[in-house]
Each structure stands twice: as C-alpha cells, then as structure tokens.
Amino acid sequence: MDPEADDVRALHANLIEQYAFHARLTGSEFHREPDVVWYLSGRPVNFLNAVVSATFAPEQTATRADEVLAAFFDRGLPFRWWTDERGLAGDLNGCLERRGMELAWDVPGMTLDLASALREPAMPDGVDVRRVRTTADLREWFAAFAAGFGFDPDDAKPWLEAFEERRKAEGGPKLED
Numbered sequence: 001m002d003p004e005a006d007d008v009r010a011l012h013a014n015l016i017e018q019y020a021f022h023a024r025l026t027g028s029e030f031h032r033e034p035d036v037v038w039y040l041s042g043r044p045v046n047f048l049n050a051v052v053s054a055t056f057a058p059e060q061t062a063t064r065a066d067e068v069l070a071a072f073f074d075r076g077l078p079f080r081w082w083t084d085e086r087g088l089a090g091d092l093n094g095c096l097e098r099r100g101m102e103l104a105w106d107v108p109g110m111t112l113d114l115a116s117a118l119r120e121p122a123m124p125d126g127v128d129v130r131r132v133r134t135t136a137d138l139r140e141w142f143a144a145f146a147a148g149f150g151f152d153p154d155d156a157k158p159w160l161e162a163f164e165e166r167r168k169a170e171g172g173p174k175l176e177d
Contacts, residue, residue: 012053016053019039019050022041023039024166024169028041035057035060035064036054036055036056036068037051037054038051038052040071040075040079041162042075043077044077045158046078046079046080047080047149048159049072049077049079049080050079050080050081050082051068051079051081052082054087054092055086055087058089058091060090061091061092061095062095065092065095066099081096083096135160135176137175138160139160142156142160145159
C-alpha cells in the first residue's frame with residue numbers, strides 16, 4: 001500500500017478515532033503526540049490498551065518506542081501495538097521484536113468510497129443489523145466480535161463493563177435485561 005494514498009490515510013485516521021472513542025471510557029488515557037497515538041484503558045485486555053499509530057523518525061525509533069512501551073510496562077497492562085508501512089524506514093517491527101513483542105496478526109485494511117458506493121447495499125441472508133438494546137444483545141454482539149477477532153468469548157467481562165461505563169458516562173439508555 002502507498003502510505004501517502006488518501007484511502008490509506010483514511011484507514012489510519014479511522015483506527016485512531018476508533019481508539020479515541022474507546023478512550024472516552026471512564027479512567028482511560030488518550031495520548032495524541034506528533035509521532036505516536038496511544039491509549040490506556042487500565043483494563044486487562046490488550047485490545048483496550050494500544051499504540052494505535054507510530055511515525056517515528058528512523059533515528060528516534062528505538063528511543064521513542066522505549067518511552068511509549070514504558071507506559072504499558074510500568075502499569076503491567078497487556079497491550080497491542082498496531083504497526084504499518086510507515087514504520088518500515090526505522091525498522092519499528094524489528095525494534096519491537098527485540099523488546100520481546102511478537103506479530104500476532106497481520107490485519108489487512110480495506111476501504112470503500114462511500115460517495116460512490118451502492119445507495120442501498122444488499123444485505124446477505126441471515127444478517128440482522130440492529131441497535132444493541134439489551135444485555136443479551138450486547139453478549140450476542142460480543143460473541144460475534146470475539147469470533148471475528150479470535151478472542152476468547154469467556155473474556156467478555158471487561159468489554160461488557162467498558163460498554164456499561166461508556167453508556168453511563170454519555171447518559172445513554174440503560175440496557176434492558
């Protein structure tokens with residue numbers, strides 16, 4: 001992928017905003033620095049603690065990586081570090097591997113120009129898109145989410161707590177039981 005292409009920049013921006021959304025959870029920290037974006041939820045789930053984007057100058061890669069890693073190590077939290085082609089010049093992946101990290105997933109990014117997309121996309125048979133309104137709906141959503149990302153469905157508790165905190169913080173309606 002061309003790291004300068006508009007759709008690639010949109011993918012990076014979307015990932016950052018996804019984590020900014022998660023970071024609005026009670027007690028979360030969101031850090032948007034000139035060369036790195038990262039956040040800590042304080043929850044023991046690596047998806048909820050992450051380095052989302054890093055564009056370190058090649059000569060600063062090791063130093064900056066150590067500075068950011070310290071925030072997670074000092075708190076003893078599991079976390080993930082999203083890497084992409086922007087880190088190649090400074091060998092960010094190699095730097096992280098030398099610090100004990102390993103590649104868990106190689107996740108492709110896909111884009112769609114919504115302005116030219118179908119106005120009414122066909123919904124595949126058996127797909128039901130609806131708002132989560134009940135605790136049972138939230139558990140059903142998490143089961144699908146866990147299956148899609150390879151999470152253990154028994155790890156639902158921190159996620160359910162996080163969504164409940166977010167709902168309360170934003171004054172959303174209480175989930176029905």
